[in-house]
Amino acid sequence: MTTWLVTGGAGYIGSHVARHFLAAGIDVVVLDDLSSGDRSFVPPGALLEEGTLVDAAFVESVFARHAIDGVVHLAGYKYAGVSVQRPLHTYEQNVTATVNLLRAMEAAAVPSIVFSSSAAVYGTPSVDLVDESTATNPQSPYGETKLIGEWLIADQARTTTLRHTALRYFNVVGSDGAPDTSPYNLFPLVFRALNAGSVPKIFGDDYGTPDGTCVRDYVHVTDVAAAHVAAARALETGTLEPVYNLGSGTGLSVRQIMDEMAAVTGIPFEPVVEPARAGDPARIVASGELAARDLGWNPQHSLTDMISSAWAASRSA
Structure with missing residues (x-):
């Protein structure tokens, strides 16, 4: 073995x-x-x-x-x-x-x-x-x-x-067991706010992206x-x-994440927009083509999967 x-x-x-x-x-x-x-x-x-x-x-x-x-x-x-x-x-x-x-x-x-x-x-x-x-x-x-x-x-x-x-x-992001307990990552930050009855925050909505918020690869x-x-x-x-x-090759904006979180959790909210943080790039998205070629690897989970599994793990922690 x-x-x-x-x-x-x-x-x-x-x-x-x-x-x-x-x-x-x-x-x-x-x-x-x-x-x-x-x-x-x-x-x-x-x-x-x-x-x-x-x-x-x-x-x-x-x-x-x-x-x-x-x-x-x-x-x-x-x-x-x-x-x-x-x-x-x-x-x-x-x-x-x-x-x-x-x-x-x-x-x-x-x-x-x-x-x-x-x-x-x-x-x-x-x-x-x-x-x-x-x-x-x-x-x-x-x-x-x-x-x-x-x-x-x-x-x-x-x-x-x-x-x-x-x-x-x-x-x-997401979970199939242990929750993400980071004090800095987007998902646990939003979930902690929702569980505490407070409103999640978006840092900057005037980036050069389709909806003005940062785009990332999840x-x-x-x-x-x-x-x-x-x-x-x-x-x-x-x-x-x-x-x-x-990488998935597909970017998701912070606003898209927030909208889907409201839908999945059943907690409607309008995030508070704070000033952009210094050093936050507008977009980081990666190609996973090399991993697909050599490892046979491709992401299998949707945004809804990511949020629903992470939300369930945060609630059971």
């Missing part, structure tokens, strides 16, 4: 990834320090190793205790805005941790890694449709550390037999999880491109 280590597997995205690996017949060991994850999110059947990747000795001990065939590396500090105030912490959690992980993988002769990267590596792109050739220009320590993580893994692969790829996420978390399983399977037998965008 194949066993994969999922770092950050007690988090919102990581727990969905772990669940999909188990459903595919792959054993899972979760490594998580529970700083933002939750023990209850770890799916039944997965083993939890509680500790931090910053502790090199602990990481080495995990590989000594388990026969690991591959790694999905999701653990990290993910709050881009806060990373500006905490750059050293962000680099430690996202870069030092990745070095420790790669060193332990090399010592244990683990052959494959799928890296959780981010659309933050692109910064504010100047193209309507981002693809893997779009120039990277991260604009926060968080985005920088994700790009450095990609570089570290690629550099390590040049001197070893490591097989690797990185999946760049855009806006991951993908259901179970589609993202499925991409990780597909990447892991592909790496077991061959090589992949160094990076893939997990």
Whole structure:
């Protein structure tokens, strides 16, 4: 039986990834320090190793205790805005941790890694449709550390037999279990407001988009999880491109999201429009053609699916 280590597997995205690996017949060991994850999110059947990747000795001990065939590396500090105030912490959690992980993988002769990267590596792109050739220009320590993580893994692969790829996420939403508990993401922000009886906010309605609000690419978390399983399977037998965008190719505006949220939740509301936030690009939408070609991956869920599943998870949390 194949066993994969999922770092950050007690988090919102990581727990969905772990669940999909188990459903595919792959054993899972979760490594998580529970700083933002939750023990209850770890799916039944997965083993939890509680500790931090910053502790090199602990990481080495995990590989000594388990026969690991591959790694999905999701653990990290993910709050881009806060990373500006905490750059050293962000680099430690996202870069030092990745070095420790790669060193332990090399010592244990683990052959494959799928890296959780981010659309933050692109910064504010100047193209309507981002693809893997779009120039990277991260604009926060968080985005920088994700790009450095990609570089570290690629550099390590040049001197070893490591097989690797990185999946760049855009806006991951929806649920099939754990809710998104981020204090900054759009869906949980809106749901917290609705559950509290307050009115959600839109930041800026004078962008150069059809309805004046920001346009983003949204993908259901179970589609993202499925991409990780597909990447892991592909790496077991061959090589992949160094990076893939997990994008739908279709943008949705904040106003469209809000309108559908009112319909799905049955709570009519008119969002309060606040001034635009500095640094928010008008549009970020990504092509998923490369992932479709190599991983057989295409998003399967509609906006209604995303909202209804996320709303149900937020209500049961």
